Amino acid sequence: MATLKDVxxxxxxxxxxxxxxxxxxxxxxxxxxxxxxxAMERLNYQPNEVARSLSKQKSNTxxxxxxxxxxxxxxKLISCLERAAYxxxxxxxxxxAYGIDDQEKKFVEACxxxxxxxxxxCSDTVRTQTFNNLGFPLVSYERYLDSSDACVLxxxxxxxxxxxxxxxxxxxxxxxxxxxxxxVGLPADTRKEGFLEACRQQEIETVELDFPPERTVxxxxxxxxxxxxxxxxGIDGLFCGSDVIAAEAIQAAVELGISVPxxxxxxxxxxxxLSELTMPKITTIHQPVKEMAEMCIDLIDKKNNGDFVPxxxxxxxxLVSRGxx
Amino acid sequence: MATLKDVxxxxxxxxxxxxxxxxxxxxxxxxxxxxxxxAMERLNYQPNEVARSLSKQKSNTxxxxxxxxxxxxxxKLISCLERAAYxxxxxxxxxxAYGIDDQEKKFVEACxxxxxxxxxxCSDTVRTQTFNNLGFPLVSYERYLDSSDACVLxxxxxxxxxxxxxxxxxxxxxxxxxxxxxxVGLPADTRKEGFLEACRQQEIETVELDFPPERTVxxxxxxxxxxxxxxxxGIDGLFCGSDVIAAEAIQAAVELGISVPxxxxxxxxxxxxLSELTMPKITTIHQPVKEMAEMCIDLIDKKNNGDFVPxxxxxxxxLVSRGxx
Numbered sequence: 001m002a003t004l005k006d007v008x009x010x011x012x013x014x015x016x017x018x019x020x021x022x023x024x025x026x027x028x029x030x031x032x033x034x035x036x037x038x039a040m041e042r043l044n045y046q047p048n049e050v051a052r053s054l055s056k057q058k059s060n061t062x063x064x065x066x067x068x069x070x071x072x073x074x075x076k077l078i079s080c081l082e083r084a085a086y087x088x089x090x091x092x093x094x095x096x097a098y099g100i101d102d103q104e105k106k107f108v109e110a111c112x113x114x115x116x117x118x119x120x121x122c123s124d125t126v127r128t129q130t131f132n133n134l135g136f137p138l139v140s141y142e143r144y145l146d147s148s149d150a151c152v153l154x155x156x157x158x159x160x161x162x163x164x165x166x167x168x169x170x171x172x173x174x175x176x177x178x179x180x181x182x183x184v185g186l187p188a189d190t191r192k193e194g195f196l197e198a199c200r201q202q203e204i205e206t207v208e209l210d211f212p213p214e215r216t217v218x219x220x221x222x223x224x225x226x227x228x229x230x231x232x233x234g235i236d237g238l239f240c241g242s243d244v245i246a247a248e249a250i251q252a253a254v255e256l257g258i259s260v261p262x263x264x265x266x267x268x269x270x271x272x273x274l275s276e277l278t279m280p281k282i283t284t285i286h287q288p289v290k291e292m293a294e295m296c297i298d299l300i301d302k303k304n305n306g307d308f309v310p311x312x313x314x315x316x317x318x319l320v321s322r323g324x325x
Numbered sequence: 326m327a328t329l330k331d332v333x334x335x336x337x338x339x340x341x342x343x344x345x346x347x348x349x350x351x352x353x354x355x356x357x358x359x360x361x362x363x364a365m366e367r368l369n370y371q372p373n374e375v376a377r378s379l380s381k382q383k384s385n386t387x388x389x390x391x392x393x394x395x396x397x398x399x400x401k402l403i404s405c406l407e408r409a410a411y412x413x414x415x416x417x418x419x420x421x422a423y424g425i426d427d428q429e430k431k432f433v434e435a436c437x438x439x440x441x442x443x444x445x446x447c448s449d450t451v452r453t454q455t456f457n458n459l460g461f462p463l464v465s466y467e468r469y470l471d472s473s474d475a476c477v478l479x480x481x482x483x484x485x486x487x488x489x490x491x492x493x494x495x496x497x498x499x500x501x502x503x504x505x506x507x508x509v510g511l512p513a514d515t516r517k518e519g520f521l522e523a524c525r526q527q528e529i530e531t532v533e534l535d536f537p538p539e540r541t542v543x544x545x546x547x548x549x550x551x552x553x554x555x556x557x558x559g560i561d562g563l564f565c566g567s568d569v570i571a572a573e574a575i576q577a578a579v580e581l582g583i584s585v586p587x588x589x590x591x592x593x594x595x596x597x598x599l600s601e602l603t604m605p606k607i608t609t610i611h612q613p614v615k616e617m618a619e620m621c622i623d624l625i626d627k628k629n630n631g632d633f634v635p636x637x638x639x640x641x642x643x644l645v646s647r648g649x650x
Contacts, residue, residue, distance in 0.1 A: 022434075037430070044458045061418070069407060070598055075400035082394060082421050091435060093386070094419040096407050105362070109347075110416060133369045217598065247602040254604045273395055273542065277572040278603060279579045 002043035011039035061091045062300060063111035063119040067099045071217045072243060072272035074122075077141070080293035081120060088297050090117060097123070108134070118300030121145070137303035139296045142187050150299045151312045152292050153187045159285040159317040160194025163239045163267040164204070166283070166319055170265055172237030174205045178225065178249065179241035181210045188241065191269060195239050207232050217244050225252040236264055237325075243268040243275045246282045250324065265325040280323025288315050327368035336364035386416045387625060388436035388444040392424045396542045397568060397597035399447075402466070405618035406445060413622050415442060422448070433459070443625030446470070462628035464621045467512050475624045476637045477617050478512045484610040484642040485519025488564045488592040489529070491608070491644055495590050497562030499530045503550065503574065504566035506535045513566065516594060520564050532557050542569050550577040561589055562650075568593040568600045571607045575649065590650040605648025613640050 004022075008015045013036065020026050021036040039045070062085050068074045078094065085092045093116065095107040104123050108131065111119050118137040123145070131138055131147035140148040167175055179192050192208075199206045209228045215221055221244070229235060229252055240246040246268030253260045260266055260280060268275055268284035275282035292315055299309050333343045338361065345351050346361040364370070387410050393399045403419065410417045418441065420432040429448050433456065436444050443462040448470070456463055456472035465473040492500055504517045517533075524531045534553045540546055546569075554560060554577055565571040571593030575585055583589050585605060593600055593609035600607035617640055624634050 022438075040434075041457070069404035070397075070400045072395075072397070072400070072598070075395045075397070078403075078419070079394035079421065082419055086420075091439070092419050094403070094407055094417050095411075096404065109365075113347075114416070132366070220601070244602065251602075251604045251606075273397070274599065274602060276545070277569065277576075277599060279576045281576075 002045040004045075006043055007036065007039045007045045010043055011035045059091075059115050059117060060089060061093050061114065061116050062297065063093045063095065063107070063114075063116040065095045065097055065104055065107045065111075065119065065121045065123060067097060067122060068217065069094070069096050072274040073270045076270075076272050076289055077122070077293065080290045081296065084290075084294040084297040087294075088301060090297065099123075111136070117304060120296045120300075121148075137300045137309075139299050141292070141296060144185065144187065149303050150309045152295050152299070152315075153312065154287045154292065154315045154317050156187050156317075157190040157194035159269060159287075160191040160196075160239070161198040162194075162317065162319050163191075163269070163285055164195045164198035164202075166325060167237040167239065167265055167267060168199070168202055168204055170237075170261075170325055172204070172265055174207065174235050175199060175237040175239060176207045176209060176228065176232065176235045177239050178209045178221070178228070178245050179211070180215065180245075181213050191241060207235060211245075220248060221245050222248045222251055225249050226255060229253070229256055229258070238264065238266045240266060240268045243270045243272045243282055243284055246284065246324065247274055247278050250278055250280070250282075261324050267319075267325050271320050275320070275322060283322045283325035284320050286318045286320045288317070291315060327370040329370075331368055332361065332364045332370045335368055336360045384440050384442060385414060386418050386439065386441050387622065388418045388420065388432070388439075388441040390420045390422055390429055390432045390436075390444065390446045390448060392422060392447060393542065394419070394421050397599040398595045401595075401597050401614055402447070402618065405615045406621065409615075409619040409622040412619075413626060415622065424448075436461070442629060445621045445625075446473075462625045462634075464624050466617070466621060469510065469512065474628050475634045477620050477624070477640075478637065479612045479617065479640045479642050481512050481642075482515040482519035484594060484612075485516040485521075485564070486523040487519075487642065487644050488516075488594070488610055489520045489523035489527075491646075491650060492562040492564065492590055492592060493524070493527055493529055495562075495586075495650055497529070497590055499532070499560050500524060500562040500564060501532045501534060501553065501557065501560045502564050503534045503546070503553070503570050504536070505540065505570075506538050516566060532560060536570075545573060546570050547573045547576055550574050551580060554578070554581055554583070563589065563591045565591060565593045568595045568597045568607050568609055571609065571649065572599055572603050575603055575605070575607075586649050592644075592650050596645050600645070600647060608647045608650035609645050611643045611645045613642070616640060 004015055008018045018036050021028050021033055066074050082092050097103040116136055120139045120141055122141045123143055138148045140151045142153045177192055177195055211221055225248055238249050240249055246266050249266050250260055253264055258264050268282040271284045271286035275284045295313055302309050329340055333340045343361050346353050346358050391399050407417050422428040441461055445464045445466055447466040448468055463473045465476045467478045502517055502520055536546055550573055563574050565574055571591050574591050578585050578589055593607040596609045596611035600609045620638055627634050
């Protein structure tokens with residue numbers, strides 16, 4: 001089998017230059033890169049990342065354990081994490097646990113046995129003790145996790161306040177708050193708290209709809225929202241815990257002949273691609289997912305370098321005005 | 326460091342049983358599984374997948390190279406591939422190349438140096454020669470690729486015909502066809518061919534809008550669609566190359582005061598989550614993505630076992646009637 005030396009010789013370059021091309025380090029001209037690739041192809045050279053990982057007892061792979069891939073929010077998050085990882089020369093091992101405790105546990109073990117450089121987890125159910133003695137940095141995303149090295153989240157409370165203030169400023173006087181119920185306490189739960197607090201301070205009436213835990217993006221929220229709007233007449237504003245819920249709220253409003261935003265204003269949460277594809281487009285709370293994803297990767301890097309990492313890093317959110325409010 | 330034997334001893338089980346738990350093979354009672362996990366935790370046992378991969382010169386990882394993660398179609402596809410891989414005891418290494426040739430090349434090299442068990446690629450630009458002598462099975466998804474071992478795709482031509490027949494049956498007499506233009510020939514291009522053929526056979530007038538190659542889900546298709554509908558009055562039906570395009574077509578129709586489906590019917594393609602979140606919901610052509618994803622994993626398995634694999638595996642599509650047609 002061809003070695004690195006053979007490739008260097010065939011390309012007429014030093015071993016150091018070939019190594020820089022392979023590891024994508026430092027400046028390499030396109031011409032040099034192409035001649036290395038050509039030599040590799042001629043010789044059928046196969047660098048062995050596996051051997052390197054074994055000798056270093058650490059791979060350049062980061063594990064992601066997510067509750068969903070298809071949900072527009074997680075699709076965006078995974079996209080941003082893959083990109084941030086790529087820019088820091090990491091690869092991404094993707095696991096979807098669907099909020100099932102047993103699968104999360106298996107995936108954590110898989111990360112361990114694959115000697116990942118770090119793990120980013122967005123878990124709904126996992127128990128704290130799963131995460132002792134992992135041997136690599138653990139970053140929890142929008143989750144409180146005692147055993148994580150660092151937690152990255154957005155200021156959910158601020159997002160809730162912002163949504164309330166916008167709806168009130170636009171004239172809403174009886175506002176519905178639609179949100180999921182988590183089996184464990186999630187940072188996202190404080191969206192509702194911030195929202196209710198802001199409404200209380202301005203003496204605005206609120207009506208709450210908490211979806212049962214079994215409701216997901218797959219089952220849909222539509223029948224609950226329809227029933228809620230029928231039961232509570234005169235609602236002129238809705239704060240929705242996600243853009244998906246907001247999209248289904250638009251559907252329910254149209255079904256009931258309630259014009260959006262004229263008779264009822266709607267604000268979503270997340271600022272996903274979906275918020276631009278409904279009619280009207282969804283006014284929503286923007287989470288800086290790109291920056292949050294980059295922070296996750298940075299924190300793993302820092303922790304592996306022995307640097308100090310903060311327990312929680314919280315990002316500001318912002319309001320994106322579109323068509324529903 | 327604790328060994329497999331230590332774990333077996335601590336759990337009071339045979340090494341074979343512990344190995345079956347770790348490899349998730351055969352029937353294991355919950356009780357046995359828990360006692361193995363407990364022993365592993367007590368001893369801080371870390372199985373080494375990396376060493377196993379090195380000795381076998383093959384990992385149990387499958388590489389995915391996709392052009393997008395956030396696009397609803399690819400979010401669904403990646404979700405199905407992760408699940409199909411998990412069920413066959415593979416892990417998934419996810420790369421997003423955004424259709425950039427140089428990145429695809431790098432990712433193929435990364436898969437090679439990580440000794441993946443196989444690679445599933447959905448590439449827009451990659452050149453054939455990149456894929457010689459990979460040393461692992463290559464499955465192309467919805468792409469023609471001379472050097473791939475197998476290609477998995479849906480019957481795009483059939484999908485186009487189906488959409489035309491449905492629109493004509495619903496009374497459309499002047500139908501617009503909105504589709505992207507690929508820089509390379511894609512199987513998806515035959516959607517349009519099937520559509521135009523069926524319209525021609527029934528002597529139905531068609532008007533085409535081909536989006537320029539730089540239009541993506543990020544830039545959006547809305548201004549082009551708006552302009553197209555203004556320029557071509559009396560269009561009473563639209564066949565859209567994806568659900569994303571269909572969602573933007575709904576937006577453009579509402580903007581122009583054209584009621585959907587009364588005055589204009591719209592049929593999308595893909596049957597993604599998005600098609601259920603617009604108002605009206607999108608009537609669309611369903612691709613059996615779950616089954617196609619399972620086939621990709623099966624083909625890699627078969628090829629690795631030395632079994633014969635067909636060059637192309639083509640899946641039937643079906644019409645899903647929702648609100649737009």
